[in-house]
Amino acid sequence: WWMGVGATLLIGMFLIIQRSPVTYYIYCLLPVPVWYSVLKEFGTLTDLVRSYSSLPLGKCFGYFALVTFGIELLVVSFFYRAMLTVGLAVLSLWPLLSGLYSKAKFRSVSWVLCCLFLATFPMMPVVGREANIHMVTCAGVLSLLISTFYLWLARKRTTLHLTDRYLLIFQMLHVAVCAYVPTSTHSSLQLKQGLPLLNQMISWTTLGSSLFVPLLSSTRLFHRLLSIFLSLTATYLLLSTGSEALFPPVLSWLMFVWINIEQEAMLSQGISGRQELSTLDFSENIDITKIRxxxxxxxxxxxxxxxxxxxxFFGTGNIASINRYCMVETNMGLFMSALGWFSHLHSFTI
Known part of the structure; x- marks a missing residue:
């Protein structure tokens, strides 16, 4: 810890001498706690490096080249969003190259399809002011299909209490309502009838409850994740006007597939059992003896x-399209901008 304190004092003195702005302190001091956490696990990292050094030289060089390519791909993606498409296309080949396809064909095919579907979003143009409400409706339908399909798959693995089941059904109905609200609002505005009061009430209630309703759901892993997905999707649909509404359902389905296919990868290595993941409960204490x-x-x-x-964060392109809320034409520019960032953070949270 004394190294962290010393680094903090040294950086702080340098910034004071330079009379740097406050933001410079944040940028320069943020790596200190990060590296402190890394150095705390120095022994674990040493063991990892030793196991890596025991590999043949050709494999070491191959892994190094792969890591370098992956890091550079992330860096370039900050400047050229289309590079995320390249990365997702490469990631889609992982089950085929790792041999997981022969052990989990359905999950592997799902992984490939989800990666390819998600890879189309960075190639799409930045969302503009012209609305495509049909895409929002399709996103709502897709979210409901994904939720129904998951509940159908999980009905035999884990039991769901009656109250938790009713909560999930309520959230699914809520998503259906939120998928209809943009259509109703768009139609009302086109007819110059203003924003319906009922739509306003639904929107503000959804916005206020989206972060709290999942806390009432089951503490089982997948049930809690499903509740979070439905809650955030409902809000995201209300803040979407086009194809970006399809992004969270596709991303969420890919995350679900990733969790399951990683379980298959660990099973192939003899590390974990399938039942442990499906019955994982957030309310239970972590068994330290099982940490590998x-x-x-x-x-x-x-x-x-x-x-x-x-x-x-960058996959949908609406990071550069906050003007879809017509900020120039409204006196509530700051508030609408905050809503734009809020909608973008929803996909980040998912």
Whole structure:
């Protein structure tokens, strides 16, 4: 910890001498706690490097080239969003190259299709002011189909309490209503009848409850994730005007497939059992004795995680299209801008 304190003081003194703005302190001091957390696990990282050094030289060079390519791809994607499409296309080949396809064909095919579907979004043009409400309706229908399909798959694995089942059904009905509200609002505005009061009430209620309703759901892993997905999707639909509404359902389905296919990968290595994941409960304490050592595959998982975070944030292109709320033509520019960022953070949260 003394190294962290020393680095903080050194950076702080340098910034004070330079009379730097406050934002510089944030940029320069943020890496300090990050590297402190990394150095706390120095022993674990050392064991990982030792296992890596035992590999043949050709494999080491191949892994190094692959890691370098992956990092550079992420860097370039900040300047050229289409590079996310290239990354997703490469990630879609993972089950085929790793041999998982022969062990989990359905999950592997789902992974490939989801990656390819998601890869189309970075190639789409930035969302403009012209609305395509039919896409929002399709996104709502797709979200309901995904939720129904999951509940049908999970009906035999885990039991769902009656109250939790009613809550999920209520959330699905809520998504259906929120998928209809943009159509009703768009039609009313075209007829110059203003924004209906009922639509306003639904929108504000949805916005206020989206972060709290999932806390009432079951603490089982997939049931809680489904509740979060439905809650955030309802709000996202209300803040969407076009094809970007399809992004969260596709991304969420890919995340669900990723969790399951990673389980298959761990099963093939003899690390974990399938039942453990399906019965995982957030209310239970973590069993420290079951924490395993890091493996080379964890580097890939970490990269996937970072890549999907960046894809969630920049994948739809509406980061540059906050003007779809017509900020120039309204006196509530700051508030509408906040709503734009809020809708974008919803896909990031998913």
């Amino acid at each position: 050592q890091l493996k080379l595959d964890d580097i890939r998982r970490s990269y996937f995680f970072v890549f999907f975070i960046i894809t969630a």
